[in-house]
Amino acid sequence: MANIISDETIDYVGILAKLELSDEEKEQAKKDMGSMLDYIDKLGELDTEGVEPMSHVFPVKNVFREDIVTNGDIREEILKNAPGEKDGMFVVPRTFE
Amino acid sequence: MSILDMTAVELAAAIRNKEVTVMEATEAVLAQIEKSESKYHCYVTVDKEGALKQAAEVQGKIDAGELTGPLAGVPVAIKDNMCTEGLLTTCSSKILYNFIPTFSSEAVLNLQKAGAVILGKTNMDEFAMGSTTETSAYGETRNPWNPEHVPGGSSGGSAAAVAANECFYALGSDTGGSIRQPASFCGVVGLKPTYGTVSRYGLIAYGSSLDQIGPLCKDVTDCATIMEVIASHDTKDSTSVERNDTDFTSALVDDVKGMRIGIPRDYFGEGLDSEVKDAVLKAAQVLKDKGAIVEEFDLSLVEYAIPTYYTIAAAEASSNLERFDGIKYGYRTEEYEGLHNMYKKSRSEGFGAEVKRRIMLGSFVLSSGYYDAYYLKALRVKALIKKAFDEAFAKYDVILGPVAPTTAPKLGESLSDPIKMYLGDIYTISINLAGLPGLSIPCGVDTKGLPIGLQLIGDCFNEKKLIQTAYAYEKARGVFGRKGDK
C-alpha cells in the first residue's frame, strides 16, 4: 500500500469531520482510507495539464431570486424536530467560557 | 388481469374507466405489502392510514373531474431520502430516526398534484451510500427474485417494492447508479434523468452535483409517463434546468430505424460476467434487427470514473452531512461533555460505517494540502470524461452496455471489501459525472434465475432517444416475467 495513513491523520480528520472512532474503527479507517487513496492515485496517470476543473456539467448560470419577502413566521415547524428547545430557540451545550 | 399485475398507466386507465376504484387499488397493494413485506422488507415506513385517506380524496377529485392525468389514483412508493411532509424521513439512518419533515420534495409534490397515493418510504443504503441496501440502519432489503440475494442499491427498497408488487411504481435517486443498478437487479425499468431535469428540492443530498431523482417502474410506458409528471423547472433549486421538451411519452414509438447505437468496447472487458455480456449483446442484436445502426467503439477513461466519482461524491457528502449534528433535528447522544463531544458522539453513534468511511475520505481530500492533488484533480478528470462522452455522442444517439458487471450478489458478500463493491459501479458512475441520462431495462435472466439489465445512455437532454430505443426493444422482447407473490 502506497498511502500509509498515520494515527495523527485519522485523529485530525476526526476533528474536521466531528467523528470519534474507537481504536478498532480507527485501524479499519486507516486501512480503508489508505486503499481508497491508492485507488484515487490512479488519476495521477492522466495528464490534466491545462484542463479546467469542472464543477457543473453544463453552463447553467445566473440563477437569482428577487429581493421580496416570501416567508412568514413558521417557528413552530422549524423547532418541531429539535432534540432540545427553550424559549423558541434550539438548546445546545454551553458555548461560552 | 389482477389489479397488482397492472402497470401504473394501465391502472390509471382502469380507474378512469371506473373498472377499479382508487381505494381498491390501494387496499390491494396494502394487502400485498402485508403479505410479502416480512420477506423482502422494502419499506422503512408504510403509511397505511395516510394512503387510505389519500385514496378517498383522490377518488373524489377524479370523480369531480379535477384529476384527469395518466397517473391519477395510482399508489406509489418514495425512497426514504425524499422529504415528505408529516411522514417520517430517515435516509435509512439512525441519525434521522425521528425526523418528520415540514415540507415535501418538489418531485413528491408533482406526483401528488397528478393524483398519486403515497404508500410509504422505501428502504435504501444509508444516505444512498452503497449498492446493496445492506447499509440501511433498519435492516437489509431482499431481492424478490431470490431473497438470498440483495436487491441492489441504493434505491433497493424502491426497486424491490416494484418487483414485489408492493407498489405500482416508485421514486428513487441516482448518484452513481442507485436507480439503474437496483432496477437491473430486480428486473424493473429505471431511469436516471439528465442532471437538473427533476428538482432536487427536498431530496436529502448525498453528492449534490451528481444526485438526480428518477422513476423505478414496470415498463417503459410507465417510465415516460412518470417522467412527464416529475420533471419540472423549480425556482427553489438553482441547478434546475428549464426544458420545453419534457413530453417524454411522445417518444413511445416502436421504431429504431437509423438510430445510431454505440457499444463501448471498454464496457465488455475483464470483470464482466459472461451471462450478462451475452444477454446485453443479444439485446443489441435485437435492436440491430429492428433497423438500428449498431457498432463498437472505444469510449476511453472508463477505469478512471470510479476514483473520480468517489473523490467528488465523498467530498460533497462530507460537507452535505455536516448539518446532522444533534441540534436542529434527529439523533442526539444521551450523555456528553460539552459541545464538541456532543457533536462527535451524536455523529459517531448516528452514522453507520459506510457513511463514516465516506465522510472521513471526503474531509481528507478537501483538507489543507490535499485539495489540489485530490479534489481539483478529480474535477479535471471529470472534464475529460465529459469530453469523451461528447465525442461519442457526436457519432451515436445512444450508448448501449450492461448496467452492472454481474447480477445481484448474495446478501453479505459485498460489504467486506469496499473497493470491490465500488467496482460494481463501473458502468453507471461516469453517467452521473457527465450529467447524462441513463436507462436500465431488463434484458434477460441468468442461470441463477436473476434478472440482467441493459443500460442505454444518452447525451444530455436526450431522454427521448433512450425511451424510444427502450420502447422498441421492449416491444420485441415482450413482457418481462415480473416476479412477486402473485
Add this chain to the structure above:
Amino acid sequence: MAKQYETVIGLEVHVELATKTKIFCGCSTAFGGDPNTHTCPVCTGMPGSLPVLNKQVLEYAVAVGLATNCTITQYCKFDRKNYFYPDNPQNYQISQLYLPICRNGKVEIETEKGKKFVGIHEIHMEEDAGKLIHDEWDDVSLVDYNRSGVPLIEIVSEPDMRSAEEVIAYLEKLRMTIQYLGASDCKLQEGSMRADVNLSIREVGAKEFGTRTEMKNLNSFKAIARAIEGETERQIDLLESGEKVVQETRRWDDNKGESYAMRSKEDAQDYRYFPDPDLVPIVLDDAFLDEIRAKQPEFREEKMARYKEEFDIPEYDIEIITGSKHMADIFEATVALGSQPKKVSNWLMVETLRLLKEKNMDSEDIRFSPENLAKLIGLTDTKAINSSVAKEVFEVMFEQDIDPEKYVEEKGLKTVNDEGALRKTVEEVIANNPQSVEDYRNGKEKAIGFLVGQTMKAMKGKADPGMVNQLLKELL
C-alpha cells in the same frame, strides 16, 4: 538606541447589506423579531433545502466594488467554508474564496499626515451566522437563527495602514461610501458593520512583514483604537523580550483593555473550501456593470464641492450635513421644497444635532420628513409661529414626524396678531406689575424684558415678541 517599530495593519470589514430578504431565502432581514420567527428550512439547514441567490445582494456587492475602484470578477462562484459551530446551521458557511466578486480596489483616506491610498485585496459575498444566547438558568446556550443567512460583504484590505488614525479614517471612508450607496446603514454598535484587525510589527525600514494576529470583537471606533494600541504594545514587548509573536486569533476585551487568544484543539482552522455545488456560477456582462455604474450616487466629496458652489452655508455645516447621506438627503429635499438653505441647515445643525445627541441617536435614525421640515420653516417665515413655539413643534416633529401646520392649528399655537387682544393683555400686565413699570421708567431698560415675559406667559406663548415689545414701549 532603542529600536524603532512600525505597526502594519490590514482590516477585514463585514458589512450587513440592506436587503429586505436574506441572501439565499425569502426570509425577512428585519431586526427585532422574536427568536427564530424569521427562519425557514433554508436558513436553518433543514435536510433537502437548497439556496437561491438574492439578486440584490449581487447588485450591492458590485456597487460597493465599483465605488472602491475594484475589478469586478465577471465569472464568480460561491464556495463552502466548512466548520462546526451551532450558530452555523449547515455547519458550513456559504462564502467566496476562489473567485470573489471584487478584487484589487483602493480608497483614498485623509489624516493629519495627509492623503494616502489603502488597497482593497478583495470583497466577497457571504451569509451571516445566527445568534447564541447564554442561558444562566440551565447553563446551556440557545440558538436563534433570525440573523442566519443575512447577507454580508467582507471587505479585505491590503496591509496598508500604519496607525489607529489611518484605520479609523479608512473605516469612516468605507462607511460613508456604503451609506451613500444605500447598501448598508453601517452601524458598528448594532453589528451591521464589524471590523477584524490584522496587525503585525516590524522594525522601521524592514521589508518583510512580521507575524500577524487577528483581533475580533471590536464594536466601536474607540475599541478599535484601543485594541490597536494594546496589541502593538503586546507585540513589541514580545519582540523586545526575545519572544515570538504567534499567528492566532485574539478576542479584544474592551473593558479590561486586553486581548486573549481564542484557542481550541477542536478548532483546526482547516475550512476545506470547495465550490458549492448547490449554486451556479455568476457571469456578469459589461452591460450589467454599466447599469450598476449608472446607478452610482453622488458621493460625499462631489456633494461637498457642489454644496460649496450652490449654497451659502458655512463649510463646517457642509461637512456635518454630508457626513450622513440621510441628513444630506433631508437637506436637499427640504431646499427643493423652497426653504432657504441657510434656515434648513440651521435646523439640522442646531436642533437636530442637539436632539440626536440627547437621545443618543445616529443621523441615520432621523425620522422627520423634508415636507414637514419645510412646512415648519414656512410657519416661521410667515411669522405664523414664533421661534420658541417653533422649537417646541420641532421636538414633537422629531419624535413623531407630525405635520406642523395641522399640529399648530389643533393645539392653537398660532401667534396672535390681533392687536386689540394683545393691547388688552399688555395693559393688564402694566397694571399688575407697578414695580417693574416704575423700574423701567426710572431708566432700568432691563425691566421691559420681565414685562415682555409676563405678556408672553399670559398669551401662552402665542404672541410675536417683537410686537409685544413695541406695544409695551408705546403704552409706557
